[in-house]
Amino acid sequence: MKKRTFAILFAGLFQAQAAHADTAEEVAQLLSISLEELMATKVTISTNTLQALSRAPSAVSVITAEDIKATGARNLAEILQSVPGVYIRANLFGFRPQITFRGATSQNTLLMVDGAPVKDLVWNAGIFWRGLSTTMIDRVEIIRGPGSALFGSDASAGVINVITKTARGIDNSEAGVRADSFDTQTAWVQHGGIWNGFAIGFTAEASTTAGHRPFFAADGQTARDPSISYAPGYAGYGLDSEDFRFYMAKGNWRLQADYLRRRNIETGLTGAATLDPLTRGSDNRYNLALFYGNQAFAKDWGLNAELRYQHLDYTSGDGFLERPPGFVCVNSVRDCNGGTPGLYPVGLLNQMRSAERRWNFEVSGLYSGVKNHAIRLGGGYVAQDLYSVEHFVNYGKVSDTVTLPAGGPLVDISGSNYAFAPEKVRRTNYLFLQDVWSFADNWELTAGARYDHYSDFGGALNPRVALVWQSTDRLTTKLMYGEAFRAPSYLELYARTAATQPNDKLMPERSKTWDLSISYLVTRDFRLGLDLYQFAQSDLIAQDSSGQYQNMGSNTSRGVELEAQWVATQTLRFSGNLTDREDSTPNNAVPKQTAYLRADWVFMPRWNWNVQANWIGKHALAPGDPRAPIGAYTLVDTTVRYSPRREWEFAASIRNLFDVDARELSSRSLVNNLPLPMRSVFAEVRYKF
Structure with a gap:
């Protein structure tokens, strides 16, 4: 099947036509853009209307397709590592990338693709979510700060909108292959053009990987009974994937x-x-969206409307294998989810399947009939239907009065109070209003609010206000305030285990953020940026002493984000950032200090060399954690691209150039925490036709 998929992608590779724009020139053009032109880049994420980056009423970052190619980024996580305040945390379960902003958990990050949230009712981005390939990405727009006044739930600490390639972004046809370390191969084909007056774009990609397979001398089973543990051994993080757009x-x-x-x-x-x-899971998603946009719909009115449908389904296959074969449950609550103590010959099995569908309709109008005002108002409706939940276990409770015997077969607990989620529909109605007022030369005030009403917990109102002052052509100052929220998940509202109790009375988590942003173009070739913020969270959802979820936590983070960009010559550019943060309630999984440095050099015609370094500060340990602290470390990547002819492009990259043994803070059961990938390489070929 794998060979067949790759063959289909390359069936038309050598049906070459005239060559088109070459990538080496595209990357070179990135270096030739002045910083003034860069700050004039138009973005939509801050107001849902086109605005210059320098005047956007948020702390906004933009990553272009040229940035992606120059740095050799293969997935979304690698792109985002360059953004100040963003930390990508690897989860031990599936090595899932968890995107965090300003020290908050990943649940406070709203990730969207073409404006559609990548989230489900149970596991946020998805229990098996492993990120997005860069092949189909045209640009990424990022808000560092709140976004609920525009986008609703989860946009507390940050918002990411991945904008995929259209017909124009693809520029006719391209095919490519990439071979990586860890037995990884990727192939893709793209086409963009005009057909009978229609702009058509298509991307198909297939990939397979064995993952980086970190070694563990001991795991969570070793301390209890090392004789049945799979440790010492390797953790498998492989998968096969296909993407079509x-x-x-x-x-x-x-x-x-x-x-x-x-x-x-x-x-x-x-x-x-x-x-x-044991586990070999699957994750399938498809989306269909229809958009209408007419900025001259009527006098002084523009109109936008969208209709979306999304379907998700997951299955754990024969897994999850929570404990290995031969496991002996001694403590009912601690060891086997309230199950019967005794021998489990095949181990503890926990098989899950779910399917969810989502409908979304939104309509908005942009009114320009009031002088110096741009007023946007609208509303929408979302229905999320978790219509299929299947749950099979061979241990634990299946009801308040029935406990499975040790060593028994799998039992279907779907539909019971002990299933991981109920089959249930969440409906949301929302209204929003925003005014961008240019009340004086070089002064702009943005104010707005959004109200969301949820069928399961009620409403949430989130205002925002931002004042932007461009005091000179080189200096822009922004003062911003915004409120945001996170809706409780179905796991928190409804899921019951021996260690956790649901609470269907939960209210959303709330946050308030103040942000002062200054951008100073020192010279035409040198820019400095400063962001000072206070991010105050309340009603955080956590478990009390009985294991029930409650609105009981709070945290205030204060931080600084520094940025610098320097165009040294027409062929050499440097950029970087530095972040520092203090928390009233520390999140030890996210380091307080990080730094990033990047250099791009067109050292010969049609050659581009990129080097980037990520410095990660030390991870603090929770009180009572006996493990050695994780010290600071630096990961360096380098990528070279060469295009000998307009049709062909070659690239090679080394990730973790100096083979640093970096670790992610993880479960206390892992004495040495979670190893990150060691040095790896890839080689890539692209052909335009």
Whole structure:
């Protein structure tokens, strides 16, 4: 099947036509852009209307397709490591990338693709979510700060909108292959053009990987009974994936469709940090969206409307293997989810399947009939239907009065109070209003609010206000305030285990953020940026002493984000950032200090060399954690691209150039924490036709 998929992608590779723009020139153009032009880049994420980056009423970062190619980024996580205040945390379960902003958990990050949230009702981005390939990405727009006044739930600490390639972004046809370390191969084909007056874009990609397979001398089972533990051993993080995207547009209408399939997903470790060689999960997603946009719909009125449908389904296959074969449960609550003590010959099995569908309709108008004002108002409706939940276990409670015997077969607990989630629909209605007022020369005030009403917990109102002052052509100052929220998940509202109790009375987590942002163009070739923020969270959802979820936590983070960009010559550019943060309630999983440095050099015609370094500060340990602290470390990547002819492009990259043994803070059961990938390389070939 794998060979067949790759063959289909390359069936038309050598049906070459005239060559088109070459990538080496595209990367060189990135270096030739002045900083003034860069700050004039138009973005939409801050107001849902086009605005210059320098005047956007948020702390905004933009990553372009040229940035992606120059740095050799293969997935979204590698792109985002360059953004100040962002830390990508690897989870031991499936090595899932968890995107965090300003020290908050990943649940406070809203990730969108073409404006559609990547989240479900139970596991946020998804239990098997492993990120997005860069092949289909045209640009990424990022808000460092709140976004609920525009986008609703989860946009507390940061917002990411991944904008995929359209017909124009693809520029006719391209095919490519990449071979990586860790037995990883990727192939793709893209086409963009005009057909019968329609702009058509298509991308197809297939990849397979064995993952980096970190070694563990001991796991969560070792301390209890090393004789049955799979440690010492390797954690498997392999998967196979296929991505397909289609774009069609004409006039005021646009249609987008995509299908993402992940198969043979290895999770490596369970949530209890025991090695799991059994699980081969799958994650399937497809989306269909229809857009209408007419900025001259009526006098002084622009109109935008969108209709979306999304379907998700997951299965753990024969896993999850929570404990290995031969496991003996001694403590009912601690060891086997309230189950019967005794011998479990096949181990503890926990099989899950779920399917969810989501409908979303939104309409908005932009009114410009009041002098110096741009007023946007609208509303929408979302229905999320978790319509299929299947849950099979061979241990634990299946009801308040029935406990499974030790060593028994799998039992279907779907539909019971002890299933991981109920089959249930969440409906949301929302209204929003925003005014961008240019009340004086070089002064702009943005104010707005959004109200969301949820069928399961009620409403949330989130205002925002931002004052932007461009005092000179070189100096821009922004003062911003925004409120945001995170809706409780179905796991927190409804899921019951021996260690956790749900609470259907939960209210959303709330946050308030103040942000002062200064951008100073010192010279035409040198820019400095400063962001000072206070991020105050309340009603945080956590478990009390009985294990029930409650709104009981709070935290205030104060931090600074420094940025610098220097165009040294027409062929050499440097950029970097530095962040520092203090928390009233520390999140030890996210380091307080980070730094990033990047250099791009066109050292010969048609050659580009990129070097980037990420410095990660030390991870503090929780009180009572006996392990050695994780010290600071630096990861360096380097990428070279060469295009000898306009049709061909070659690239090679080394990730973790100096083979640093870096670790992610993880479960206490892992004495040496979670190893990150050691040195790896890839080689890539692209052909335009």
